[in-house]
Structure formats: structure tokens, C-alpha cells
Amino acid sequence: MQFELSDEQLEFQKSLRRMISDRSPVKSVREVVKTEAGWDEGLWQQFAEQAGLPALLVPEEYDGAGATLVEVMIAMEEIGRGIVPSPFFATTAFGVVPILTFGSEAQKQELLPSIAAGEITVTTALTEPSGNWGPDGVEMVAAGSGDSVTLTGTKSFVIDGHTADKIIVVAKSGDQYGLYIVDGDASGLTRTKQTTLDLTRPMATLEFAGVSATALGEPGSWDRVSHVLDVAATLLAAEMVGAMEASMTMAVEYAKVRNQFSRAIGSFQGIKHRLSEMAVEVDTARAATWYAAYAGAEGLDDFPTAALVAKATAAAGFAFTASWTVQVHGGIGFTWDHDAQLYYRKAKSTELLLGSTTDTWLELADRLGV
Template identity: 35%
Template sequence: MDAAFTAEQDEIRRTLREILGKRCGPDDVKAAVRTAAGHDRELWRQLARQLGLPGIAIAEEYGGVGCTPADLALACEETGRALLPSPLLATAALCVPLITALGTAAQRSALLPPLAAGDLTAALAVPGPALATALALTGENAAGEWAGGGRAGGVQARPAPASGGNAAGGADGAAAGGWRLYGEVAQVLDGHSASLLLVAAHAGGFARSRTLLFLVREDAPGLVRSRQSVLDETRPQAKIQLRDTPAELLGGDGVSEEGGGDALRALAAAGRTASAVLAAEAVGAAGQALARTVEYVRQREQFGRAIGSFQAVKHRLADLYVQVQAARSAAYYAAWDPDQGGLALAQALEALRATAGEAIQLHGGIGFTWEHDAHLYFKRAAADDLLFGPVHRLRAHAATRAGLFAPATAPPPPPATAPAPATGVTPPPPSEKVAV
């Protein structure tokens, strides 16, 4: 594997860093997240026009740049440095791979070009607080229990009544009148502003329950969206309510009984790509938090000298530097081999959490004020750990997939008790007492 970056990749990183350096400072981030959209729409359009950022990993035949997910990960390292609030993660890393893998030719032709141009944004709605499980980051998603298991809760899908008034559909669950969804989904990334929702729902009732993905437009009847208060405002989340909402099955109504397995496999594949992107994004944030801290300790003086000259401070910063560089190496490797994304994400989240925490400590009293910029990085670290982790579960699942933990062997059965020698005396039953 050639790990050197190409001239095109270096140019994307340089241009993106230049644009974000001018338009995405800490004050700009705080102002953007408090808008109705949760991000700077004009900056999003600029990134789409100049760099084709939303379509980096979309094929050229659909209007994209035609690069690989590795290029998307490298770009997200720069967006992570600036803590850019944008629909990039939800649209390009989560929804585009699912539409590409499962969509019909007509669906791909209709959806991918506007997604690549940045005119259309998308969000993945997964029932319950189970995004990491649905993407197979912290456990297998094959059982589908994360979506409600077909019982009460989650989101349920049923064939809509045909023109005659009765629900019509073949053995594969296809409905002549389309589909209707009902249920509720919390913690949907960018769900309040996305033009298109990809909703994971159960179809087929309890006996034949399977998880499928459905397309829901922002203007669909019965769709209610409300933005939620969250720890990290740079990752806005929404609660989605579906009240007999019309939906289109991703993949068309020719999906077979085994179509639920296709959706789960596509979600797991999207999770591998997303983990590599998230790892690069976390590394970018950790690197910037460390750089800002180093700059501060060079300027802050105590006892007549810069605190960065103290040996204890140097040791702490050196440890952080090693941790961030190790996480960056893991993230770059995962960008070329997404199967390693789980371990890379665990290492990157751990590095970001440690760096953000030390940044607050080394900034002293000013760092503990809630309004300080250091808290933006700490909130990102804590929120990502809650959404896509925790770290120990990411590592445990990666180790299980790699076969590092062999199944425990059952202990050998105890030896049979040898019969007592014959003495001609019948022993009393256990319940009787023998008088002495």
C-alpha cells in the first residue's frame, strides 16, 4: 500500500483548510449552530461549488467528483479541525452509501446528483438510541432488535391501501399503494433540516418481521420534526415523528423476503466507511485542540516565565502529541482499509477525549468557563463517544470480529462416583436419623 498522498488530495486539504480558516473560526461556529438550519448554508454552498465536498465519494456519472471514501476521510480531517457544523457526515458518510448500495437505477439517478451538488441533504433515522449498533460499530446488527424487533416501539411499516381501499401486496410485501410509516425516532443527526430522510423500519408484522429502509421527503404528510437540545451543538439532532407518513421503499417494491438482510448488510458497510470518516474527523479536532493549547502555554506566564517551559507541562504535552499521532496513523490506515475503522475510531475518540480534557486543564481558570473555546472540543469528544461508542465497546467488537477471543471451552464433566463396596448392610435413607 502506498500511503503517500496524491497531489489532488493535498490540494483538496490545502484549499479546504484555507476556506475554513477564513469562514469557520470559533465565533463563526457558535453563530452557525444557533441558526435554524444548525449550520452556515452559504458556507455549505461554497464548499459544494468550489470543492464538490458533498459529492467527493459519488461517482462522476451521478455528478460527483468520483473520488474514494479515503478522500472523504481526508477532507473530514480538515472539517474536524474547524469543528465545522454541516450536513456532511449525515449526507455523504451515512446516506449516500446506502442509496448507492440499495437504490434502484431510478432512485440513484434522481437522488445522487442533487446530493452531490449540495442542493439536497439527507439524514439517517434509526429507532432508539442505537445508531452505533445499527451501523455494526459496537455489535452485530443482524438480529435487527435495535429497531424494535417488530414489537411495540421503533418504526413500523405497512402497505398502504390500494385504490380499492384494501391493503394490497404480494408475498414480498410490496404494496400497490406504496407504504405508510408510523412511530418515533430520536437522536437523528441533522434530522430537523434534512430534505430527505432514510428511515429504518420494520415490515411484515411480528411473524415475518424484517428491517427495511424507506425514503421520506421533508414535505411528507404526517411527518413532524423537532430540534432537540444536545450537548454538542455542532452535531444538531432532531426527534422525528411519523404519523401514517407516506414513504418509498429504498430498492423499490421488488424487495424480497430476504431484503431485510440486504438492508442490514448495507448498514454495516456504511458503518465501516463512517467509522473511518469519524476517526479522521476526531483526529483533526484533537490535533487542533493540541495546537491551540501549545500556543497558549507559550504565552501564559507564571512566576516570570511561560508555563510551557515547565517540565511537567512539557511531559503532558509530549504524551498528548504521541497519542494524537498514533491516532492519526490509525485513521489514515482505516481510510484505505475501512475494515479497520472500528479500532481507528476507538483510538481517535480516546485521543480527542484526552486532548480536550488536558486543554481545559492547561488553560487554567479561564479554561473551566463554559464559554471558552476549549469546551467546543470537549463537547465534541463527549457527544461522539455517546453517539458512536463507547470506546471499550468499539474495541471489544473489533476484537470479536478479528477472532481474538476464542470461545470458552466447557469444563470436563466430574468423574463418576465409585459405588460403595458391598457389606450386606442397607444404608438408611437420607431423611432418617440413626440412633446411636
């Protein structure tokens, strides 16, 4: 199988990289993360109006671009490369995907055009204080059915949960799992922004006290939620690939100019080997991620396993690369003013998002019947 981007995809990649470089250089990230939203609303509108990012996965009949998971993967790589604080990941993986997959026609007509236009952001509230991303971690129970549902309980680590206009909540309905839509300003909902290691991915704790909600399709097995998580894992892997490559490049460039004992440190065997290993990790993670995106776009049967392989491979590679980037830079790599620590923060945080790397491999083993 040949993994090559088309001319149109390459042009999309170049234009988005140029936009991010001009509009959101890494040096500006430190200021953006200090804002209440945690992301640049002006940049988000530019993403929507000029690059059409929130419209990518939305079908054309709902005013979207009708693109595939491969195009979204390209966008996530570039966002990861620039560690851009943005609601794109949550709105796409945890908004468009569940609405498109499980929503009624009326719900699609109501929500998808607004998402595509960048007018509203969406996220999914799944995990609870236990931090478990699996079915055993969901304890919230939905009372009622259809348009008369109320939710009570706590959801934790909700990506962009403090700013999202719509929140899709995962809750138990009998012995099944339901997805329920809640307005961000709903009565009885309290949203508290959390301070996490990765400042570029804002999260929140949501407290539900009899909050009114509307069912997104009919309750079903955990497989419904698992599909959403597989798409999210693929896009998260793409983000890590972009960030990993940027981190590696940073280390390589520094190793060329930093001298010790009248020699560039990049000429030392211990440094050369680590940089070479970084390149192997980037290529391995990219191959796994591109295949997962392709499998998802084509609806292949092995997409669920490919998604887990991509996420686990990218997480391990990113953790290695970001850690050694800091080491190559020495003491300055740990400082707030240096970009290396931003990538390290993201690597350690993303390694646990959607479940730890160990949990991901164990889930893969279960799916393969090992």
C-alpha cells in the same frame, strides 16, 4: 505500507483549510449554532460550488467527482479541525453511501445528482429512544412493501434530522432490516430539534405517524446497515483527528505564553508530559484512520475491523486531548468565550456517537471472534 497524500490531495487539503479559515473561523461557530438550521447554508453552498464536497463520493455518471473514501477523509479532518457545523457528514455517510450501495438505478439517477450539486441534504434515522445503535435498538416496523410502505414510531438522535430534505429510515421488515426513503416534509412526520452537548452537530427527534415511504432496495440482514455504520465510523474518526490536532495545537501555543513563577507553563514537567501524550494520541489516531479510509477505498476485507479500530482509537484520544486542553488553559478553558470548551463538547459527544467506545471495542471483539 507508505501513508502519504498525493500532490493533488495535499492541494485539496490546503485549499479547503484555507476556505474554512477564511469563511468559518472558530469564533463564528457560536453564532452559527444559534440559528434554527444549526449550520451556515451559505457556507454549504460554497462547499458545493467551490470545493465540490457533497459530490466527492458520488460517481461521475451521476454528476459526481468519483473520489474515494480517502478524499472524504481529508475533508472530514479539515471540518473537524475547524469544528465546522455542516451537513456534510450526514449527507455523505448516511445519504450517499446507502443510496449508492442499496438504491435502484432509478433512485440513484433521481437523488445523487441533486446531492452532488448541494441542492438537497440527506440523513439516516436509525436510533430510537433507547439510544442503541445496534440491531437490538431498532423496534420500528415497516408496514407494506416496495412503494407502499408506511412507518410509525420514533427515531432519536437523528443528525441534521430537522433540516434534511430526504431521510433514510431503518426499520424492521419481518426478520430483516429495510431502508426506506421519506421526504423531509412528508405528511405525518414531526421533526423536533434536540439540544445536545455538541452544539455543532444538530440532532432531532422524528415522530412518524403512518408516514409514506419508499423502500431503498430490498430488505436484508443487519450487515447492510453495518456497512453504512463502518463508513460513518471512519469519517467520524477523521473528524476527530482534525479536531484533536487543533485542540492539541491550542494547548501547546497557550503553554508557550502563559507564565507562572516567571516561567512558561510549558516548561513544567507535568504540562510537557501531557502535551507529548497528546501528540502520541493524534499520531496513533491518524494512522488508524488513514488505514481505515484506505481499506474502504480499496475494498479490503479488513475494512469492517479497521473502521472500528479507527473510531475507538480516535474517540479515546480525542477525549484525552480535549480534556487536557481545558486543564492546560485553567479556568478560562471552561468559559463559553473560549474555543477549548467547543472541542471538549465535541469530544464527549462524539465518544458516544455510533455507540460508546466500550461498545465499539466489544463489537470489534465479536467480529474477530474473540
